[in-house]
Amino acid sequence: MSLKRGSVAVVGAAESDLGQVAQHTSPVDLMAQATLRALDDCGLKLADIDGVFSAATQVRTAPMTLAEYLRIKPRYFDGTAIGGSSFMSHVAHAQAAIEHGLCEVALVAYGSTQRSVSRAAASPREFNPYETPYRPFMPSSAYAMAASRHMHQHGTTREQLAEVAVAARKWALLNPKAWEKEPLTIEQVLKARMVSYPLTVRDCCLVVDGGGAIILTSAARAKTLKKKPVYVLGVGESLSHANISSMPDLTVTAAAESGPKAYLMAKLKASDVNMLSLYDAFTITPILFLEDLGFCPKGEGGRFVMNGAIAPGGKLPVNTSGGGLSYCHPGMYGLLVMIEAVRQVRGECDKRQVKNCEVALAHGNGGVLSSQCTVIFGGPSTI
């Protein structure tokens, strides 16, 4: 039995406060703030929520802690924690739960104060006797090794990686909520402080506070609410490894599995997608995902992004919020990846709005290219 295209829709979507939050703010404060905003976005009330989905590095029992804070007693809950793509998984699982009547209004929420408390404190690394002794700077070094392999096999260059950061920055300058406010050049990316070769600090995502919430319900109920529904047309989830030394091929991610699953369910193909929201933890990741999700052949991602191809005015709009590289990256960024896709389908993106955006693909990445989850959203015309 498989999930049904368009059976559920996102009806509410909101960020918490982003960037640098006040001292002593908790991750759950951010989740709750975003939840209230998302409820306001759709006109539902706290008491309507009967499904809670959450994961957070600073809150081990996220669905339970959030339910306590909001004093909601969910009929259904799920704390799937697979890194930054957890929330795409939550959407898939919420869809299954709603289809089966296990809940009707699902909340997916996230919060992090990693800038305030430090990344090391917010996301302590697990000890691994086969990796920890070598002191990789994780997760950066894992993505750096993937980049090294892509450069070796496919001739990808540091300049092409930098193109991704520059495109993200150009989009960010169109987004008032973006953390970064100044222009960025390829040269600046290349000359920035090296973190883990070939990645400089400008090839790496931001370390900021933030969170978000989205609310899903059945397609039937969605039609009765404030804003036009953003339907879940397709979902796909895939795990390939946990540690980078166990990744089968560092140049091919499990997006090559999650993407086709989502396309099959949505009855769509890459060329039907109007806008992409790709988890850009590092500049190499959108390059890998453009390939693995079928927007260019394997190995061509670096060449694909050249000359502003994914920047404003380019041939394919990618990460219009400014992405994890320039807008916001609060530790696990997947929820915000989806919020931007939802807003594009709604037509709420003002200066950065993609014209006639009816199909948006949100792709989440977790761990060290370990978990890959794809969600395809569509407007009313797609149903």
Added chain:
Amino acid sequence: MTLQDLNQQSPYGTFLEHCKKGELAYQFCRDDGKAVFYPRVAAPGSGSTNLEWRVSKGLGTVYATTVVYYKDEKPLNVALIDLDEGFRMMSRVEDIDALEVKIGMRVKVRIHPGDEKQPPYPVFSPLLPEEGSPPSDSHRTGGRSGTSPLHPGERGGGEGRGGGGGRRT
């Protein structure tokens, strides 16, 4: 089926005992002839417990590499090494400038003694050309550089690769 008695010894414990003797150990599955690394209580995928410990010859090829720039430290290499017996591990290549470690480079293991906090662990150093060439069955899968013996995605070895590489312990 005989599962390892975890009250007596752990997979990492056995690995570490070998490190203390100056050896890089891995497991070999007698059922399918494939190398298993990191060490486990059962072979991944099949769940077979028909595993034996072997000592690697310690020859391998750099699969991926990076250089970490920690504040006030000299640049640190971190690499993934494909061992000739058909398994991959994280390590670092020493005795060479960290940025000079290249994909496809042939390397040889030695055991770093560690310190009070860190038990002994395997590291690698570049191999001189006459010290050992890649396994003979891998010439057909050479990478872009012409020196990489493993094709992307092709690891774990087959019958021919995993079988003769190490010695039993």
